[in-house]
Amino acid sequence: MARPLLEVTDLRKQYQARAGMLAALHGRTRSVPAVDGVSFGLSEHETLGLVGESGCGKTTIGRIVLGVTPASSGRVVFDGHEITALRPRALRPLRKQMQMIFQDLDAALNPRMRVRDILREAITLHHRLEQTEVARRTSELLDQVNLKSAKLASFPHELSGGEKRRVGIARVLAVGARFIVADEPTSALDVSIQAQIVNLLRDLQTRLGLSYLFISHDLEVVELVSHRVAVMYLGRIVEIGPAERVARASRHPYTSILWSSLVEKRSDEVARNGAAAWGVFDFERPGQGCRFAPRCPVYEAAGRPAICTDPTSEPTLRDVGDGQSVACHFPLAR
């Protein structure tokens, strides 16, 4: 792969949770770690898929990487610029290069603006252009996202879901972005439209050499579009590696459970599988070792080994070969 475009090192983000009234009187606030020591890299022309269940911190990472949400600690370096150290004003020139596709289809679209004006705004944002040049660029963008020019006069509420998504993508391309954080770009779309958008994103990557941080809970789509996949559980990456290996040869028990939940089973096998009580990791009791242990079938099967709940030995990512890394004391065999 080409040189690294994005490097994330030991990223952390704590949110101050709203505590009860009594705790507020005592002046105590709880802090809940949304992202808890995450490191990864992204090369040019690469897609890194970020998967995990809701609340695992994947969206927060996307927002920190773009400098929308400040990090509590850690470093994000994009193309030599340390995002985490820049003030919002200094970030603005970088917006030309890094952009976001929002889960919400309406995110990019001011309800009172026509598609033409939405695109014009993005085109002229970082470049002063002649009217004819703006028109040329507009039609080029429409072409790139397969949108009919008749839609230019439409207001957002007159567009279908797929069209809204295309306008959102065109808008991101309009500023000239080459790195795009795609936050659940297909989850709000119909099945038949999802495939169109997945293809579109892949085509654009080939044609324009884009890099994606592809955040999604849809494992199948992630597996399909990503070169590498990182699996998150409660704020940490538990496994990262080439998409095919993570999906088909998972080494972390959680990854394996995630992907096996896709396998179509008519029986109640799945229910029996996880009949072990699915406890919930408690952030307020620090240092319980591996945070997946309370839900982990391997932990149960191995007779609850002490190391898994040893507060001093929370597993960290280690290389298990073939570009795959896993944070587990007892990684699954191949």
Add this chain to the structure above:
Amino acid sequence: MRRYRESTGEVAERSERSRWRAATLTDRAAIGYGLLVVGLVAVSYVLGAVGWLPDDPSRMDMARLNAPPGAGHLLGTDFLGRDILSRLIVGIQAYFLPGLLAVAISLALGITGAPAIASIIAGKIQFLRQKSFIEAAHVLGLPTRVIVAKHILWYNCAPLLIIQATLGMGEAILVETSLSYLGFGVQEPTASWGNMVQAGANYFFHGKFWPSTAPALAILGTILGFHLLGDGLNRLLEPKSAS
């Protein structure tokens, strides 16, 4: 029984009906009446300014004090025999500058602190801030001042400001009238609707009701007009679906 009828022709090629056509009959009537009033007020203002009046508003006709409406004096005369219609038209002058000024000031203050409009705009901003398109505009790289001026104020609050201005105009007329009626506003012999009502009220119970009733009806009709216009525009420009 409520009837719903589909119009003919291809729906796809049919552009969305204008908001005016989609509005209900009551809204259309309200706006129509409001526009009529605004038009009348504007015409009267011009007529008053250039002095193109049925009669001289300050000429006293001692032979015809409190004369009833009729030929010569369309709305009759007041206690000094002055032509009421002419005085009504000239009276508009008293509103215009103070009225516009009040609206302009409240608009300017509205963004920083004056209670009514400010709280409406602030509410709208609060509402829009949760909308993701504002965040998306931020991520796109738009400076904050552009986001506030263009995306929030211009695109989403402009109708609100027009509506508020219209309602504010009605408000201003009411305030001026009250002041003049109490004797604090425009002073005799200069005509204003407020002091005309006040002066005419002295003769009301002597059977001479027109000197006060004519300006009172003018006030009622005008304020009603501005309010109906503001209200109608509110429903026309700020439909629930757009929020």
Add this chain to the structure above:
Amino acid sequence: MTRPPLLEIQDLRTYFYSRAKEAFIRSVDGVSLAIAPGETLGVVGESGSGKSVTALSILGLVGGNPGVITGAVHFAGGNGASGPRNLLADLERYVSLTKHDGRIVAVAKDEPGWRAHVERALARVRGKQIAMIFQNPKSSLNPFVTVGQQISEAVRLHTGVTHASEAKERALGWLERVRMDSPRLRFDQYPDGLSGGMCQRAMIAMALASEPSLLIADEPTTGLDATIQSRIVALLAELKSEFGVTTLLITHDIRVVSRLADTVAVMYGATVMEHGPARDVLAPGVEPKHPYTSALLASLPSTQTNGRRHAVDGRLPVIRGEVVDTMNVPRGCRFHARCDRITDAIRARCMGEEPALATVAAGHRMRCHLHPGEARGG
């Protein structure tokens, strides 16, 4: 099907009116479906296919302007052995239609009258004989009442149980039956304290607590995490084998339907395109198939035999174009503009004439000129 259906929907139409476009939004446009007792009917469709509005129409939960305008819903549930009754009886007294060229172009409806009528007719059916679970369990539960109280209330409202303590025991029983972990603890919790999956379990418990004849599950897994989704589907499968509740399952997720449904109805553009046994409709390689159904199955990433290879050097097969606009339903087959199986021989028919829902095999009906079958009688 030999057993008489528990629920039979015939030619249901639910329209809404857009003042701005002076046009009808044909949300449900001639839907006919049937569910046999004990069976799970999976209704799949994309947005705008009319699947949810169909369910809401059955329960009289759609608002006016103009709302339900034609159709019959024959329901044989409840304890009376009086045979099926039409939940939409006397609809025609409140509605008059004007047709032009085979299409409904004007509707007059006495909506207040119809509302009052439907409320009377459905008061004893809704929640008791037909229970419903919704997509967003958290917002469907009352946040100010404990989970246990809400289920007990359903027990007391819809079954003969009047004693508070007995209702509580029953409610606890239901929480156990939906595999809620530590049910006694959850009983006294407020919905806010429960995760999405637990809320959905509570909703299911509440729906089952009234011992309904028919359960309508509207997108029961949408919005839940993958592992939780899979658990909820497993739970629904267990409950199905345990209690044999007749279920109308509405979802956009073909995988959920394929795991739960005995019969499948594929909806597109406000009408039913294909309706038949799950093994015929959804199993790959089984013909005949409606072009829309097969295109839908093909565009799923999971059906790619080798997903990675497709991602690197190929593309996902797609259905071109956009989902049909129910305000502007095309003439002819609703799918013709997106269909890749149209041949020159039938093109004119596909574009000009809407195919009928015809029987192509036992219990298998299809709306496609390629599979004319034998026109369905009655």
